[in-house]
Amino acid sequence: MSKLIFINLPVTDLDRSKAFYEAVGATNNPGFTDETAACMVLSETIHVMLLTHDKWRQFTDRPIVDARQQAQVLLCVSEESREAVIAKVDKAAAAGGQPDPTPSQDYGFMFGRSFEDPDGHIWEVMWMDPNAAPPHA
Missing domain, CATH: 3.10.180.10 (2,3-Dihydroxybiphenyl 1,2-Dioxygenase, domain 1)
Incomplete structure (x- = not known):
């Protein structure tokens, strides 16, 4: 399971x-x-x-933090393509979320953007082509 x-x-x-x-x-x-x-x-x-x-x-x-002022976690989920990353952030913005509270990332083989939900929790959305990733040293 x-x-x-x-x-x-x-x-x-x-x-x-x-x-x-x-x-x-x-x-x-x-x-x-x-x-x-x-x-x-x-x-x-x-x-x-x-x-x-x-x-x-x-x-x-423990006290609940104000996620717009403090950060306890950054949540990250993957998508199947660069276009799907863009679409997810666009959906979040259209639904009242804040797009791109963290810098976008574009490394060719990996692409990511982010959004905040209505309470300020940051979600990163990323796509990666593991076959195109540079080898580890």
Whole structure:
């Protein structure tokens, strides 16, 4: 069985965040969604748990950072092509996200851009052709 990853993110407006993630291609798993949390499926193995602040506090007593002012993680997902990277960032921008909060990267064999979700969490989106990557020294 493949390992699964569940990314837990605190959000200020659950409905707005659900709509944003659906707009960038995630699907909602209603079996793990209620008025305090939403399970958004990015792929067969990657799920994003959107948690209200009250729900988040059930898991940790550490303070919730303002992701627009501080960064705790940078999340990165791959796409199948350069065009798909561009399309994903365009979808995020059209849905109210901030495009390119981090510098774009273009190394020929690898291309990446980024977006912020409505709560300021940064998602990097990248494509890489491993056959064209330079050899490691």
